[in-house]
Amino acid sequence: MHSFSHRCCSHHQYNFMNECCYWDVNGSPGTPKPKDSEFCPATSGIQDKKNAAQPHCTEPKTHLCGSHCYDPNKHRCCERKRASGQHDAALYDPDTHVCCDGHVKPGMGQCCGETQPGVFCCNKDREDGEECSDTSIPYNPAKGTICSSQFHGSPGQHCCGTEIYQPGNEICCDGHRYPKEGNVQCCGIKAYNMKDPKMKCCAGTLYNLTDPEYSRDVECCGSVLRNPQEQEVCCSSMDQAVLYSGKTGFSCCGHLYFNMSLWSCSAECLSPVQQPGQQEEKMTGCRLESVNNLNETALCGEIYIGIVQSVSPNSIVFNFVLKINGTNADVRPVPFHYVLATPSRCSTPKLILGKFYFFNDVSVFADFNHDTALQSLYFILDKCSP
Template sequence: MEMCTSTACLVTILCIFARSSAQGICHHDRQSHRDAGFSGQMEGNCGNVPYKISRSSCCNGNITLGLSQMVANCCGSAAYNPLNEICCNNNILTLSSTQAKCCGSVTYLTRTHLCCGGNKIYTLKENLSCCGNKTFDKTTHCCCTAPKLEVKPKHETCCQKATDLKCGSNPYNPHEQICCSGKLYKRASALTKCCGEDFYSLSDDNVLCCNGILKHNVSEQSECVGGVIYTPGNTTCQMSVRPRLGEHCCGGQTFNPHTHICCNGHSHNKKNGNFCCGSEVYDHHNQSLRCCSGHLYKLTNSSGEAECCGNLLLQYNNNQTCCSSSTNTVMYDTKQNHSCCGHYYYNTSLWSCCAEHLKPTPKPNNSPAKYRIKPLMDLIPKMCNKKVFFGKVESVALENDQRLVVLKFVWQVNVKSEKIIKDPWLHVSLDHCSSPATENGMTYLWEEIHNGEYKLLSHPVDLTSDIQMFYSVCYQKKR
C-alpha cells in the first residue's frame, strides 16, 4: 500500500479514479447540489424594516417571526406554514387533513365533498361536476360558458363546444387560450409558450425563459444554464477592461494568488487566513470562528456548543430546530409533535416522512430521521480523526424496509496514518425511511460506526474542490 502525504498527491489519485468512471473526466458532481439553498441574499426589507429571510417572513409590510420566508405562505398580513395550516379568506386555519381545501371561509375534504363557485359545498357523487355555484351530472348535461355560464342538456349546441379543461378553477378553450400556472392568457399563435406564470412567443426578440422566470432585454446569444444567464464572449471578469496576460481577476481588481486570496470578489492577504467564508477570509485553526455557508460567526463560548444551520448559527440551548435537505436548510421554532422531513417541519398527525419525502398518510409507528446530513465543511474538524470515506452511489434497491446501496470508487481515509485504502465496491444497508435520501451518481462522506454498519454524513460533495479542502484542513490540523 503506497503512502501519500500531500494534498496534491491525494487529489491526483482521486482524479485518476474518477477518470475510470463512466464520466471519463475528473469533474464536479453536479455543482448545483452544493450551492442551492445555502448561499445568496438572506436579508430583505419588509417595508422599511430589515428582516432575516431565513428565520422570519414578510407579508404586506408585516413581519412574522420564527417562520422562514423560504417555506411560508402569506395569509393577508400574516405568514403561515402550508404543511400544517391553510389560509381561507384571509383566516389561518389548522389543517385537520392534508386533503382539506378552502371553500370560502371554511374547509372541506376533497375525497367526500365538492366546492362550487368558491363558496358552495356539495356531497361528492359519481359524475358530479361544477358549473359556477351549481352542480350537474356530466353524463346528461354540460356546463356552457357562452353566452352565460349555465347548465344545459347535452343535446344543446353549446355542449359540443364545452370542454372539461380547466385553468385553476376556470374552464378554458386550449385552441384560443393558454394556461400558465393557473393564469389564463389569449393564445396568439402556436408559438405562444408559458414561462412560469408568464407567457411569451418564441418569435419575441431579447426574451429568454430561464428556470420558469421570464427575462427581458437579454442578448440574442444568451443561454440559460443552471438558472444563470450566460452571454458568450463575456470574459471581462466584471471589469470594464480585460486583464493583462497572467493577471487574475478578483471582482473589479487584479490580485497576486501567491500572496493573496480572492473571496467573492474581495482580495485578502493570506497572512489573515487561507480559507474563504463568503467574502471574508479566516484561519480555520481559530476555534472561536465558525463559517456557516458563507457567513462567518465568532462564538461567544469556548466550548463550541453550536452548529451551523445553513448560513445561521444554531445555539444548542435555544428552542429552535434545524431541518435540512441537500437543497435547503431552514430553522424553525420547536413545536410538539413536529419533526423534520428534509428541510420541511411537519405535524406528525398530518403527514409521514420516508427518506425525506412527505406523504399525506400519518403512521403511528413512523420513525423520522434521527439525524441530518450536513455540508462537508461543517463536519470539520470532528471528522478528521474518524474512520470516514468518500463513496459514490452506483445503484440503490429496496428490500423490505432496508435501502441497499452499492458504492463505487470508495476512498477510505485514515488521516492519522496518512494512508488511503482503495476498495472499488462496497455494499451498504440503511434503514430506508429514517435515513436521508441518496441519489445515484452522487458522492457522499460516510462513516463506519460498527462492523458492517454505516452512516451517511454529508450532502453530495465535489470530487475535487471539496475533498481537497477536507484533506487540506485535516492534515494541517494533525500537524
C-alpha cells in the same frame, strides 16, 4: 377537465389543439369554437377583422405570445416572421436564454451579426491578435487583461471579479481579494482561518463566535447557526435547511418538520400514518447531517467519502470510495464498492445518485460548504493536519 392543451376562455375552458377562443366585435365574453369553423381565422383564412376571432388573455397584466398568455415580469416572447407571412412565437426566460431572430438560444449574451443589427459580434469582428473574453468582448492579451468586461492594461494577469489579483500572495473569494496567509480559506465572499475555533463557516456565511450571542458548540443549519442548548431543531435536505422551534412528538423529514402522530417519513417523503388494523411499521425522522457539524474527533478520525451508486430500504452502495484519516493525512482507496447497512428505513434521508457524500458506520453526511469532492477532501486534510 385540465391538461397541458387546455386554456381559459373567459368563464369557459377550451382545448387549443382543436378549438379557439372566439371574441366577437361587441366585446361579449369569449366562447370556445371549433378550430375548423369560420370563427377561427387561423384555419379558415378569413381576413375581415370585424368577423375574425381576436386572441385574448383573461388574466390581468398578461400578454399574448402566439396562442399562449404570459407574465412579462417572468418571461419574454420570441417572435419570427416566416417567408409565408405567418409568425412563429415562443416563450423564454430572459435570465437563462436569449431570442435571436425568432430562435430561442441558451445563454444570457447578445445576439450576433445580421441576426440583430447593431450588436457587436466578437468571433466575427475581432481584429488580428485579439481574442474573445468569457463575456464575448474582444481584447488583445498582449496589451492587457479583461475581467468581466473591465479592461486592465496589465497583460498576463489573473482575474478576481472585475479586478486583477496576484495568486502568489492573494486569494480570491467570489470576486473579493484577500492576503494569502496560512490556513486561510474562502467562506462565500469572505476569507477566514479555518483552524480558528472562533470562526465558523455555514454554507457561505461566516460567523464570529466571539459574539456573546453564540456559544462554542453552535452548529450550522444551512447558512444560519443553531445553538444546541436552545429548543431548536434543524431539518435539512440537499436543497435546503430550516430551523424550527422544537415540539414534542415532531421530527424531521428532510427539511420538513412533521407531526409523527399524523405522518410517517421514508426517504424524505411524507405519507399519512397507517390506519387502524394495518400492519404497524415504526418510522423515525430523517434529515441530512452536515459534515461541518462533526466534532474534531469524528471529522479527523476515520471517515469515508464516496459516490452513491444505488439505494435500497436496507442499504446504500457507494462507488469510488476513499478511506480518510485526517489526523495522519492518510487517504486510501477502498477496493470495489462499499455497502453501508441501514436497518431503519429512515436512518438515512434521500440521497441523490451520482453525488458524493461522507459517511461512517452509522450516518451519511453532506458538505454544504464545498461543491466538489476535491474541495471537501482538501478541507478535511488541511483542517486536521497538525
